[in-house]
Amino acid sequence: MNDTAHAAPGSAHALDSARTLWDLLARRAALSPDRPVLLQDDRSLTFGELHDRAERVAAGLHDLGVRPGTVVAWQLPTRLETAVLSFALTRLGAVQSPVIPFYRDREVGFALRESKAEFFAVPGVWRGFDYGDMARRLGAKGVFEAYDDLPDGDPAVLPAPPAEGESVRWIYWTSGTTSDPKGVLHTDRSLIAGGSCLAHALHLSEHDVGSMAFPYAHIAGPDYTVMLLLYGFPAVMFEQFALPDALEGYRRHGVTVAGGSTAFYSMFLVEQRKQPGVPVIPSLRLLAGGGAPKPPEVYHAVVREMGVQLTHGYGMTEVPMITMGSPDDTVENLATTEGRPPEGMEIRVVDGEVRLRGEAVCRGYLDPAQTAAAFDEEGFLRTGDLGLLTGSGHLVLTGRLKDVIIRKGENVSAKEIEDLLAAHPVVGDVAVIGLPDAERGERVCAVIERTPGAETAELTLAALTSYLRAQGLSVHKLPEQLEVVDALPRNETLRKVLKYKLRERFSGAGG
Incomplete structure (x- = not known):
C-alpha cells in the first residue's frame, strides 16, 4: 500500500529563485549589505563583508590553481573563516568536499581518495590534534591551512561566477549502513531547496538571531546558511560548543532561535533545571532541530520548563530537510510527528518505508552502484526509515530498516x-x-x-x-x-x- 503527501503549493518567497548559492549571497548582500550575518565572540561579518571577503579569497584560491570543477576538501571548525572559504569556493564553481572535524585517518583518507580531492584545507593543530600531520600521513594533495589566514587575491582575475545551480558541486559524507562513508552528491539548488524548507517552516524574520552550535562541515551548515540569506538575519557561531560555557554567547548576542538536535534540547533542559523559573537564555523563543529521534516527553519538558516553543524536523545528508514542525502546528503534532514536507517535496510510504522525491533530494552517490540501489523506478529515494503519514500530511517515524x-x-x-x-x-x-x-x-x-x-x-x-x-x-x-x-x-x-x-x-x- 502506498501513501503520498505533497506540500500545499502557492507560497512565494523572495529569494528562493536564486540559481546558485553565490547568486543568493549576492542578492542578499545587495539588499542588506550592512546587516550582520555571522557573529562569533567579539567578531562579526555583514552580508556585504561576507560577499566581498569571499571574492578576495576566491581570487587567492584561483592563484593557487583552483578552477571551476576543481575538487577541494576542507576539514575545518565552525568559524567565520570557514564560511568565507566555503563561499569563495562557491564563487569559483569548485566542487567542495566538507569533512567533519572529528573524523580521523580512516574516514578522512577514504574521503580524499574517493573524491579525488586536488586540495585539502585544514586548521593546523586544533583542539590538540595535528590535522596537517594527518594530511601528510594520508598523502593528501594541495594541503593548506585555513584557520586565521586565508588565501587572498585581486577579484579582477576571477572568471564569471557559475550561472547554473544544477551541477554537482558538493560531496558530503555519511556513514550510512556500511563501514566506509558514502559520498553524497548535492547541487546548489538542492541545498537551497533544503534550506528554504527550514526557513519557511519556522516563520522567522530579520529580527531573529540564530545559532550554529553544530559543525559547519555538516549538511546543516548550508541548510542553516540558506535560511540566513533568505531572511536576512544573523547567527552566532560556536567553534567549541559546550554548556554552560556557551550560554554567555547566547545571552550576549540575544539569540532567539537555538537547537540542533535532541541532544541539544536535553542540554538546555539540564541548564534550565539549575535555576527553575529563571530563563536560561532570556531572549530565546524557539528551539528547533532534527537529526535524531525526539521523545514526546522532551517536547513537553521544553515547553513547560523553558517557556519556549519546540519544533522538530526530519532530514538526512541525502535530503537536508524533509519535513519540519511549524510553530503554528498543534501541540499533538509538535510532540509526536516530524512535521510536514515543504512545497516541492513528495513523501511516499511504500510497504512502511519512507521514500522521497523533490528538488532537495541529492543527485545520488559517488558510487554509481549505491545510486542505483538507493532510488526506485519512479525516482524516489529509499530512506530505509519506517513511518506513516497522518491525515493532515504530518510524518511519523516508527523505526529504521537500516542498521544505523x-x-x-x-x-x-x-x-x-x-x-x-x-x-x-x-x-x-x-x-x-x-x-x-x-x-x-x-x-x-x-x-x-x-x-x-x-x-x-x-x-x-x-x-x-x-x-x-x-x-x-x-x-x-x-x-x-x-x-x-x-x-x-x-x-x-x-x-x-x-x-x-x-x-x-x-x-x-x-x-
Missing part, C-alpha cells in the same frame, strides 16, 4: 564497530546496537559474547574503547555502554543475531 545508530545527529555504522571489535582476542562475537538516550538521541552499546576461556575482567568499556581508538575509530563512534553475555540471541534459520531482543533487554540499562 543516530548519536547526536550523526550516523554511526554498527557494522564498522563490529568489524573492528571482532578482531579483539577476547571477543567471540559482537553486536553493536543503538539504545534510546534522552541526551544523545541514541547511545552506542556493544554487546559482546566472549571467547571460551576469556575472563570477564578483560572485557571492560575502558579497555575496548582504548582498543578502538588505536584502530583509528572516530571518538563520536566509541561505545558508551558495554554488556557481556554468554550467548547472543539468534534465529533458528541462518543464526542471525536478533538485535531487537538486545534492544529490549538493555534499553533500561546504562546511559
Whole structure:
C-alpha cells in the first residue's frame, strides 16, 4: 500500500529563485549589505563583508590553481573563516568536499581518495590534534591551512561566477549502513531547496538571531546558511560548543532561535533545571532541530520548563530537510510527528518505508552502484526509515530498516564497530546496537559474547574503547555502554543475531 503527501503549493518567497548559492549571497548582500550575518565572540561579518571577503579569497584560491570543477576538501571548525572559504569556493564553481572535524585517518583518507580531492584545507593543530600531520600521513594533495589566514587575491582575475545551480558541486559524507562513508552528491539548488524548507517552516524574520552550535562541515551548515540569506538575519557561531560555557554567547548576542538536535534540547533542559523559573537564555523563543529521534516527553519538558516553543524536523545528508514542525502546528503534532514536507517535496510510504522525491533530494552517490540501489523506478529515494503519514500530511517515524545508530545527529555504522571489535582476542562475537538516550538521541552499546576461556575482567568499556581508538575509530563512534553475555540471541534459520531482543533487554540499562 502506498501513501503520498505533497506540500500545499502557492507560497512565494523572495529569494528562493536564486540559481546558485553565490547568486543568493549576492542578492542578499545587495539588499542588506550592512546587516550582520555571522557573529562569533567579539567578531562579526555583514552580508556585504561576507560577499566581498569571499571574492578576495576566491581570487587567492584561483592563484593557487583552483578552477571551476576543481575538487577541494576542507576539514575545518565552525568559524567565520570557514564560511568565507566555503563561499569563495562557491564563487569559483569548485566542487567542495566538507569533512567533519572529528573524523580521523580512516574516514578522512577514504574521503580524499574517493573524491579525488586536488586540495585539502585544514586548521593546523586544533583542539590538540595535528590535522596537517594527518594530511601528510594520508598523502593528501594541495594541503593548506585555513584557520586565521586565508588565501587572498585581486577579484579582477576571477572568471564569471557559475550561472547554473544544477551541477554537482558538493560531496558530503555519511556513514550510512556500511563501514566506509558514502559520498553524497548535492547541487546548489538542492541545498537551497533544503534550506528554504527550514526557513519557511519556522516563520522567522530579520529580527531573529540564530545559532550554529553544530559543525559547519555538516549538511546543516548550508541548510542553516540558506535560511540566513533568505531572511536576512544573523547567527552566532560556536567553534567549541559546550554548556554552560556557551550560554554567555547566547545571552550576549540575544539569540532567539537555538537547537540542533535532541541532544541539544536535553542540554538546555539540564541548564534550565539549575535555576527553575529563571530563563536560561532570556531572549530565546524557539528551539528547533532534527537529526535524531525526539521523545514526546522532551517536547513537553521544553515547553513547560523553558517557556519556549519546540519544533522538530526530519532530514538526512541525502535530503537536508524533509519535513519540519511549524510553530503554528498543534501541540499533538509538535510532540509526536516530524512535521510536514515543504512545497516541492513528495513523501511516499511504500510497504512502511519512507521514500522521497523533490528538488532537495541529492543527485545520488559517488558510487554509481549505491545510486542505483538507493532510488526506485519512479525516482524516489529509499530512506530505509519506517513511518506513516497522518491525515493532515504530518510524518511519523516508527523505526529504521537500516542498521544505523543516530548519536547526536550523526550516523554511526554498527557494522564498522563490529568489524573492528571482532578482531579483539577476547571477543567471540559482537553486536553493536543503538539504545534510546534522552541526551544523545541514541547511545552506542556493544554487546559482546566472549571467547571460551576469556575472563570477564578483560572485557571492560575502558579497555575496548582504548582498543578502538588505536584502530583509528572516530571518538563520536566509541561505545558508551558495554554488556557481556554468554550467548547472543539468534534465529533458528541462518543464526542471525536478533538485535531487537538486545534492544529490549538493555534499553533500561546504562546511559
